[in-house]
Structures are given as structure tokens and as C-alpha cells.
Amino acid sequence: MKLLSAVLLFVASVAANAQELDPLGSGLPASHTLSSLPKTLVAIQPQLVGDGVGSLLSISFSMVSAAQTNTDSSSINVNLLREMGQTVWVDPDELKMGAAPMVKGYRLSYNMFEPYQPMSSEMLVFRLQYIRRDSMVAFTVRPDLSPEALVTAITAPAPKVLSPAQQASKKTMALSNVKQVCTGMFILLSDFDDVIPYGQSTAQMFELVMPYLKNNELIKSLNPNGGRLLFNMSLAGANIVDVENPAETPMVFDEQPWPDGMRLVGYADSHANFVNQAEWDRISKNLKLKLKKNGKPLKPGQSPPVIK
Numbered sequence: 436m437k438l439l440s441a442v443l444l445f446v447a448s449v450a451a452n453a454q455e456l457d458p459l460g461s462g463l464p465a466s467h468t469l470s471s472l473p474k475t476l477v478a479i480q481p482q483l484v485g486d487g488v489g490s491l492l493s494i495s496f497s498m499v500s501a502a503q504t505n506t507d508s509s510s511i512n513v514n515l516l517r518e519m520g521q522t523v524w525v526d527p528d529e530l531k532m533g534a535a536p537m538v539k540g541y542r543l544s545y546n547m548f549e550p551y552q553p554m555s556s557e558m559l560v561f562r563l564q565y566i567r568r569d570s571m572v573a574f575t576v577r578p579d580l581s582p583e584a585l586v587t588a589i590t591a592p593a594p595k596v597l598s599p600a601q602q603a604s605k606k607t608m609a610l611s612n613v614k615q616v617c618t619g620m621f622i623l624l625s626d627f628d629d630v631i632p633y634g635q636s637t638a639q640m641f642e643l644v645m646p647y648l649k650n651n652e653l654i655k656s657l658n659p660n661g662g663r664l665l666f667n668m669s670l671a672g673a674n675i676v677d678v679e680n681p682a683e684t685p686m687v688f689d690e691q692p693w694p695d696g697m698r699l700v701g702y703a704d705s706h707a708n709f710v711n712q713a714e715w716d717r718i719s720k721n722l723k724l725k726l727k728k729n730g731k732p733l734k735p736g737q738s739p740p741v742i743k
Contacts, residue, residue, distance in 0.1 A: 457563055467541055467561040469585060476524040476541070478580035481566060482573045515588060519543045522580050524561065538566045602694065606709065609657040613664070613701040616654060616687050619647035621705050624675055630729045632739045633672030639735065640666040662690035670703065672728035678703050684721040
């Protein structure tokens with residue numbers, strides 16, 4: 436019996452040392468890492484009376500610091516961290532009517548004042564906090580921030596974060612590239628009586644214009660958000676003079692908006708610029724033009740017919 440008691444005491448001691456418990460006696464761990472945060476917890480964003488500063492009681496009992504050796508080199512999206520900073524992870528029972536006057540949950544503890552400093556999942560600590568139930572006016576459930584969803588979002592490759600100067604430089608280069616692609620297309624048109632090749636895909640259109648560009652890098656998107664440069668396929672097979680408003684008709688454009696919400700567009704009059712979402716919504720209607728087609732669709736690898 437004494438041996439069993441000694442074993443149980445040893446096991447309890449090891450468990451206590453591995454994870455400090457709430458000093459207020461709830462029996463809950465005082466903190467969690469992302470990997471130990473229970474998957475049964477619900478993510479909520481509470482709306483508190485006033486600014487909520489006096490409503491939160493932080494439990495700072497022997498908190499475990501971030502791991503000294505960082506084995507996760509991928510950076511975490513700063514916007515995701517901001518959303519997490521407004522979130523509390525609670526047991527569903529804590530949200531039931533008539534429950535205890537204090538809602539217990541875990542909140543992210545992380546210094547987010549360095550927007551360009553790489554952050555990893557091992558640096559995240561979720562600390563136990565108490566919220567007075569009568570101070571919580573309402574709350575929003577965030578299924579997209581559940582512990583399981585966080586693991587997926589954080590371990591997924593994050594887009595590279597550029598400084599404002601780096602982003603401006605990349606946008607200037609991307610704008611120049613698209614202008615050259617449009618210019619190359621117009622040189623091609625001069626060889627084919629102003630008729631745009633009747634290609635069947637963006638890849639085929641870029642293949643046809645490449646002899647006039649002689650640089651594969653020009654057709655690659657530089658957008659930090661990813662995506663491709665696309666060709667307005669409604670123009671394929673049409674005569675450029677049949678386009679009623681070429682200065683408002685995209686010819687080449689970025690598949691995705693850039694991190695600042697702007698989208699790169701090269702037009703059917705060969706100029707190019709960045710447009711905001713409202714401008715894109717307006718001009719993107721010209722991606723579905725009904726224009727007269729000249730000749731037959733080109734097969735893969737086929738060149739446009741020579742104009743005599």
C-alpha cells in the first residue's frame with residue numbers, strides 16, 4: 436500500500452511539474468501551447484462592458500516561456516495573430532446559462548509589436564484568464580479559430596511579409612513587366628493585321644507572344660499573394676479595332692489582388708496600372724466581351740495563319 440501511494444505521489448509530482456495548474460483551484464492548467472490546447476474548446480470573441488480592462492483577471496502563475504529552440508521556421512500571418520489576440524478559447528459548458536459567475540478561458544499571450552519579425556507556433560502561449568459573466572454583453576463564436584483550425588492555419592506556409600519599400604519596388608517591377616507583355620502583344624498584332632491570335636488558354640497566348648518578349652520572367656506574377664498573370668480570353672480571335680473601349684478593357688491581369696488590395700492590369704491599348712477593388716469590379720465586366728472572331732481556334736502548338 437505504501438509502495439502504491441509512493442508511486443501515485445511520484446506520478447502526481449511529475450504531472451504538476453510538467454504543467455502548472457490554476458492557483459485559484461479550478462484544476463485547469465495555467466497555460467497551454469498550441470499543441471496542448473484542447474481540441475474541444477470553442478473560440479469566442481467576447482464583447483465586454485466598457486473597454487474590458489477591469490473585467491479580465493490574468494493568471495500569471497509560473498508561466499512557461501516560449502521554447503528556446505525553435506524547430507518551426509515558418510512565419511505566422513500577423514493578421515491571424517491579431518484575430519487570435521481578440522479571442523478566448525473556452526469550454527462549451529462555460530457558455531451555458533446559469534453557470535459560474537466567472538467564465539474561464541485561454542487567451543493568447545504574445546508580443547505583436549514587431550510586424551516584420553518572424554513568428555512561429557512554438558512561441559505562442561495561451562494563458563488562463565477569467566472574465567466576469569455579467570461584464571460580457573455578447574460574444575461571437577469563431578469556428579475558423581478553433582484549436583484544430585489554428586493548427587492547420589499556422590502550420591500552413593504563410594505568405595512572405597514584405598516591408599513597404601520592398602512591396603513598392605516589387606510593384607514597380609511588376610508594372611513594367613506587364614507593360615512589356617502588352618507591348619509585345621501589339622508588335623505581334625502588327626504582323627497579323629491587328630488580329631489577336633485565336634488561342635484557347637492563357638498559356639497558349641503567352642507562348643505565341645514569347646518570340647516578341649524573349650524573356651519568360653515577364654509573364655510570371657510577382658504578387659506576394661501568389662496567383663498567375665492571366666490573358667483576357669474574350670479578346671482571342673478578335674480584331675483589336677473592334678474593341679470599343681480598349682483603355683478600359685483588360686488584356687493581361689493579375690489573378691489575385693496584391694496585399695494592399697490593388698490589382699495589376701494591362702489594357703488593350705497597351706498601358707498598365709494598379710486598380711482598387713471598385714475599379715476592378717467595373718472593368719472586369721470587359722472580360723466577357725462578345726466580339727467577332729476571325730479564323731478558327733488554334734490547336735496547341737499551332738501558330739496563327741500568316742497574313743498575306
